[in-house]
Amino acid sequence: MATIRYATAPPVEHSIEVDTICFYEHAAPAGRFAVCVACYPMSSIGFCRLGAALPHESVMQPGENSLTTFLVADPATLRTAAACHGALRGMLAALPELQSLRLTEDEWDAVVPADVVPAIVGAARRANGFSFCFHMGVHRRVIHDERGLLMACREWRLAASALGEKDCGICLDELERESAVQMTCCEHAFHRRCISEWISKATCPMCRRDVWRPAVPEILELSFAGAPAQGMPDIE
CATH class of the missing domain: 3.30.40.10 (Zinc/RING finger domain, C3HC4 (zinc finger))
Structure with a gap:
């Protein structure tokens, strides 16, 4: 049987999907700004055989959610896109439900809802006080193939x-x-x-x-830590 080598595709891949469920704003006393966030996290892990288009099997794990309010001391942090993105990133990083997903640095940037930033910036420029509220769903998806399963053994x-x-x-x-x-x-x-x-x-x-379900914790650790660049097993 010929050896199939996959030099570039990692054995364990992960992605982040972010959806804004709703966004609304309330007028607040002059100079007072706040951001209220309700986050609905979910993680899933799937086994996708090499060459297959869809996972063979997957496990979904919904997380806890709650409404958290952040007071904004400096309104200037909401009046430009870059500053607002950075402020929201810091707020979301403080949420225990997102911390449980163990996101990477790049994923923390990606988890900020892109459609919420311009909405907040526009409103913050128009008025002296607002409470911005949004509900968001975050799905961390992990997909691995046979090599990831073998590495978990x-x-x-x-x-x-x-x-x-x-x-x-x-x-x-x-x-x-x-x-x-x-x-x-x-x-x-x-x-x-x-x-x-x-x-x-x-x-x-x-x-x-x-073999797959007992190996799920080890495969998740591979995803969090990153698969090693060398010593990756080939599938014969």
Whole structure:
């Protein structure tokens, strides 16, 4: 079977989708400005086999939401697009529900609703006092392929194997001779080169248990930390 190499596409990808559910403003006493934000976060992780257009399986995790009010000490921070964007970014970064998504620096910039900024700037230039209120939805999506699933498997160590396995369950050759991994769902271990041909099934070749769902926490860590540039497994 030919080896397919994917030199540029990362094994774990993530994206941010931001939607403004509603935006409204209220007149406030002269010189008083405030921003009220209700954020509805959601995260999802999906397994998309190499070459497939849609995820094979996914898990959705809705987060907590609340209404938070930020008082604006300096109205000038709302009267230019750049300053308003920076002010909103700081406010959103203070929300616990968004902090739980563990966004990257680039994602914090992207999470500011683009349509809210000009609306606030325009109103802030017209009047002396306003309370700006908006509700937003934020969806952090993580998609990984077989390589991400393989990277989430634990490195096999003889002493750590409860079953004392010494042979690969696929080729039956000794595991100590080359790199081997242990399934996240069970104690079965295999050579990396052997399991890479099976991992798209997302089950253990020996016991047929689901490998994907037990590996979700490790895959999320790969997404947060970033997949390593070197040592990325190829799928045979």
